[in-house]
Amino acid sequence: MMMNHAIAVLVNDQPGVLQRVSGLFGRRGFNIESITVGQSEEPGLSRMVIVTKGDDHTLEQIEKQLYKLIDVIKVVNLSTMPMVSRELALIKVKSEPAERPEIMGLVETFRAAVVDIGTKNMMVQVVGDTDKIDAMLELLKPYGVQELSRTGVTAMTRGNL
Template identity: 70%
Template sequence: MEQKHTISILVNDQPGVLTRVASLMGQRGFNIDSITVGQSEEPGLSRMIIVTSGDDRTVEQIMKQFHKLIDVLKVQHLSSGPMVSRELALIKVEATPATRAEINGVIEPFRASVVDVGPASLVIQVTGDSHKIDALIELLMPYGIKELSRTGVTAISRGVATLAKV
């Protein structure tokens, strides 16, 4: 059965690493649902978080292929254990002075906040898991979403497990 998988990859912070990882996924016919890359806790190393869909066997193949890439130091299947994952979205919504209070009432249960007010729009910031963000977007659609930007998922394992350099 196909399901979402979150994979964390610790890599050397070198030009071309992201391209090699994305190319490997494309060449093997695997889709990237989300990818985020940023500095890790160790200087000179970056952490990539990739969300993809597939069965367990497919994900196992992907992880083996990642291990073969130059500059990949460690690969971890985060979603196989307890993890914390978050995404950030900025949503620009049409808003008149008459609808602003109503929109604030919609976003408040999501712990979202208004980060910019324009003459005919609001920019709303929300963080949380992908399902939470999807739900807020759906509730804001009737107001007219003018623009949407999502970061993609970032994640980390819970507890003492780490993806530190070996």
Template identity: 60%
Template sequence: MRHTLSVLVNDQPGVLARIAGLFSRRGFNIDSLTVGPAEEAGLSRMTITTIGDEDTIEQVMKQLHKLIDVIKVQNITNDPMVERELLLIKIAANPAARTEITGIVEPFRASVVDVGRNSMIIQATGNREKNDALIELLRPYGVKEIARTGATALVRSQVVRVKQ
């Protein structure tokens, strides 16, 4: 099963290497990893996706908690969350195909961010499945390059209901 971990860490040199090393030493693959500044200065938030059973993920979380610069670890897989990744895809696109390609990307709320003589770069944001579907629709035109950020996620706010 695919799991999403949210890890709050001190923004210090070597933290990323120690976390990646922890996964490597235990033979776990990091499916995707995004890191960026958190809401508080001096902290970063990592979103890590990995494949494993519940016991394996629990063990990984315990090991992460032992690292000095790790502040908080959450398995947000089963929580209501907003998860997105950014996709940039460069495809072969002669002038005759551009209108057709634009028609494909519009329902995905994607946008053309660059047009070259014989290529286009499309930008899309969404969950992994949505971006995978867009890639498959664009594949017949000739995919030249793909760059993806990997997942980044936050747990949704809880709705507070007021009794009347």
């Protein structure tokens, strides 16, 4: 069954590693839904969180191929464990002064924040899992979404794993 999987990849912090990892996905015909990269808790190592779609066999192939890359230290399928995942989105939405109280109501309901207000629009910041971001975006669409920027998913296993 095709489903989204979050994969954490610990890699050496070297130029070209991101290109080699993304190139591997492209050559094998695997799509990257989102990818985030940043420093890890260990100096000299970065953590990538890649969200991709596929069945168990596809995921197994991805893991095997990633381990063939010289700068890959560890690959963990986070989707098979209890995890916390978050994404951040900045959404610029049209907002005439008369519509602002309605939009502010949505912002409060989603525990989001207004981070900028212009004369004809406002920028909303929302943090949460992908479903929360999608739901917020869907409710803001009728007002007119002018611009959208999403970070992609970052994730970690829960507890002592």
